[in-house]
Amino acid sequence: MKVLCIAQQKGGVCKTTTALSLSAAWALEGRRVLMIDVDPQANLTRNIVEYEKLKFDVSMIYAGKKKLSQTIVGTSSPNLFIAPARTSLSRVENLERSLSTYNTLKRELPKLGSDYDLAVIDTPPSLGIFTVSALIAATHVLVPVQPTFFCQEGLGDLNQTIIEARESNAGLASVRYFMTLFDKRTVISQDIAQLLRDRLGKSLFATAIRRNVAIEESQYAQKTIFEYAPKSPGADDFRALSREVAAWLEND
Ligand SMILES: Nc1ncnc2c1ncn2[C@@H]1O[C@H](COP(=O)(O)OP(=O)(O)OP(=O)(O)O)[C@@H](O)[C@H]1O
Ligand SMILES: [Mg+2]
Numbered sequence: 001m002k003v004l005c006i007a008q009q010k011g012g013v014c015k016t017t018t019a020l021s022l023s024a025a026w027a028l029e030g031r032r033v034l035m036i037d038v039d040p041q042a043n044l045t046r047n048i049v050e051y052e053k054l055k056f057d058v059s060m061i062y063a064g065k066k067k068l069s070q071t072i073v074g075t076s077s078p079n080l081f082i083a084p085a086r087t088s089l090s091r092v093e094n095l096e097r098s099l100s101t102y103n104t105l106k107r108e109l110p111k112l113g114s115d116y117d118l119a120v121i122d123t124p125p126s127l128g129i130f131t132v133s134a135l136i137a138a139t140h141v142l143v144p145v146q147p148t149f150f151c152q153e154g155l156g157d158l159n160q161t162i163i164e165a166r167e168s169n170a171g172l173a174s175v176r177y178f179m180t181l182f183d184k185r186t187v188i189s190q191d192i193a194q195l196l197r198d199r200l201g202k203s204l205f206a207t208a209i210r211r212n213v214a215i216e217e218s219q220y221a222q223k224t225i226f227e228y229a230p231k232s233p234g235a236d237d238f239r240a241l242s243r244e245v246a247a248w249l250e251n252d
Contacts, residue, residue: 002249003109003119005138009154011125014144014180016043017215018238019122024224025242026118027079034072034116035082036105038134039124040090047219048075048082057086061104062133063095068108069115077224081116093129101129105137106169118249127161135165139173140249144180144209147192152199173252178241179208207241209234 004022006015016039023033037044038058045051054073060066061083071083095101109119121134135141141162145151159175166172177200183189197204210233218228225235 001109001112001114001116001119002140003121003138004140004142004245004249005121005123005131005134006142006144007123007131007135007158008143008145009125009127009131009158010146010151013125013146014209015125016047016122017219018142018144018180018209018241019044019120020047021215021225021234021238022242022245023080023120024077024226025239026246027077028226030079031117032079032115033081034112034119035080036068036119036121036134037082037085038089038105038130039085039122040087040093040130041124042085042087042089044122045082045084045086047222048080048224049073049084051084051086054084054086057084057089059086059089059092061108062089062092062101062129064100067111068105069112077227089130097129102133102136103168105133109137127157132161132165135162135172136169138165138169139171140252141172141175142245143175143177145177145196145204146181147179147189147196147208149188149192151192151196174203174248176203176205176245176248178205178244182208182210184210205241205244207237207244209237209241212237 006019023035027033056071123131212234214229214232215234218225
């Protein structure tokens with residue numbers, strides 16, 4: 001199974017939005033997609049299921065009390081599933097950090113067999129236990145970059161973390177980037193976009209996700225962008241990105 005990890009230690013750069021929107025796009029095409037939320041903020045979870053009704057969450061997997069399969073719940077979209085997070089996940093950070101904790105997802109994912117076509121992991125804005133355990137389980141890493149003056153700061157640290165994760169994960173194929181919160185009306189966005197293209201070359205996807213208010217509204221309405229505003233620029237951009245990313249997942 002291909003395992004896509006969305007990672008970037010900078011906060012608010014569209015990780016959760018991307019995890020949900022790409023997963024929803026693929027589910028609409030008929031693929032069975034498992035989203036895994038390993039962010040104690042639980043934003044992805046709250047966006048797609050009724051948080052108060054959850055019985056289990058991924059903290060129990062890290063604590064060795066449940067299997068991944070036992071935490072998975074369905075969503076209102078037929079092919080879209082989630083292993084949810086709750087804020088109690090933050091307590092896992094206090095657990096003893098053994099190799100086994102870091103390997104939690106890597107160990108659990110293969111046990112799902114062929115139940116899902118693809119897994120998409122949403123991570124918190126840090127390079128701690130959750131992001132590292134996701135990188136150790138991933139086959140592909142997708143990094144959102146907001147074209148701002150400071151956007152390249154931190155990419156080096158993320159890269160170093162990925163290099164270290166590779167030592168425990170021979171299956172980690174490649175890392176790709178895409179631009180988010182792009183505003184083509186501003187010169188600075190255009191200039192920085194060019195700098196990123198020069199620096200990242202082919203590892204930067206052609207699709208940039210534009211700033212689009214429908215995306216924020218859809219989250220408020222607890223719907224995917226395709227349910228809320230299928231003709232919006234946000235839906236168009238994520239459909240385009242989902243095609244590019246799917247081709248990468250298939251061929252790399
Ligand atoms: N293309 C977009 N246009 C407008 N608003 C957006 C867009 N993408 C995301 N947002 C909004 O920006 C905010 C941050 O997005 P999101 O939660 O996806 O970022 P994140 O990287 O997951 O944040 P964190 O690091 O805290 O987990 C949210 O309020 C979201 O609705
Ligand atoms: Mg998030």
